[in-house]
Amino acid sequence: MKKLLITGARGFIGRHCLQLLLERKNFEIHAVSRKEREKDWLDVHWHKADLLDSRQVPQLLAKVKPSHLLHFAWYAEPGKFWNSIENFRWVRASLSLLQAFSVYGGKRVVVAGSCSEYAWENGYCSEESTPLSPSTPYGICKHSLQMMMASFSEQTGMSSAWGRVFFLYGPHEHPNRLVSSVILSLLKDSPANCSHGKQIRDYLYVQDVAEAFLALLQSEVQGPLNIASGRPIAIKEVIIKIAEKLDRKDLVRLGALSASLGEPNLLVGDIGRLSEKVDWRPKYSIDQGLTKTISWWKSRLNDTQ
Helix, strand or coil, X not given: CCEEEEECCCCHHHHHHHHHHHHHCCCEEEEEECCCCCCCCCCCEEEECCCCCCCHHHHHHHHHCCCEEEECCCCCXXXXXXXXXXXXXXXXXXXXXXXXXXXXXXXXXXXXXXXXXXXXXXXXXCCCCCCCCCCCHHHHHHHHHXXXXXXXXXXXXXXEEEEEECEEECCCCCCCCHHHHHHHHHHCCCCEECCCCCCEEEEEEHHHHHHHHHHHHCCCCCEXXXXXXXXXXXXXXXXXXXXHHHCCHHHEECCCCCCCCCCCCECEECCHHHHHHHCCCCCCCHHHHHHHHHHHHHHHHHHXX
């Protein structure tokens, strides 16, 4: 059986990938965490290691010797990750991981990138035609790693792909992110203060994101691919849909917050390459995804009461 090492396994995307992998049983699953393994995932081989410690990375790869690597681990604190110096530490850590993966026989790696690698003024982002001109340390570091990984793969013969994630939502999302924060405010009978919401974005349910990454991992496609829905939607429409499902439109405060400076009006991913080369398409509509997300947050709140 093929052996997979997944980093960021406790994170937003990683935990959903783990669940799918456990259901399909087509990999021997190894996961790395700085904490002890989770008790309810006993079929996962958990390894305690700090990827930011360059001494621990070769030791981990020498022990596991995975054939496949799915790399999600990165600094992702909402509101802070865009400009954090931690991004540069994760470039170095990721390079050490890739080098050790190759040394110990790794064959196929897929890494999570970001739509922030693109020049946002273009609005509609295509892997083949949209300029890559990131404006934040986060985007710059992600794109730098992608270019170095592509060159490293070419030199070593290692198969690699890069999934550029757009906007995602769903169960286990950080409570300070847009969709989760609106749901939580309304469930607690509190006003949901938002910007004008006219910005058009590309939202994809996290289960679909996980499915896309696993499909990409098991394909032979190389290079960058957008992980997105390909369906533009105004942020205010997402907010109103949530409010309607909870029957609390009276608590929505559009325009109560200022929009971020430099925020693009349009940011949508072209998923033609992912659909054609990997044969993947989203399963969940925005309505289905929001319904499932609301249900999860309701159960979460009930469990804590």
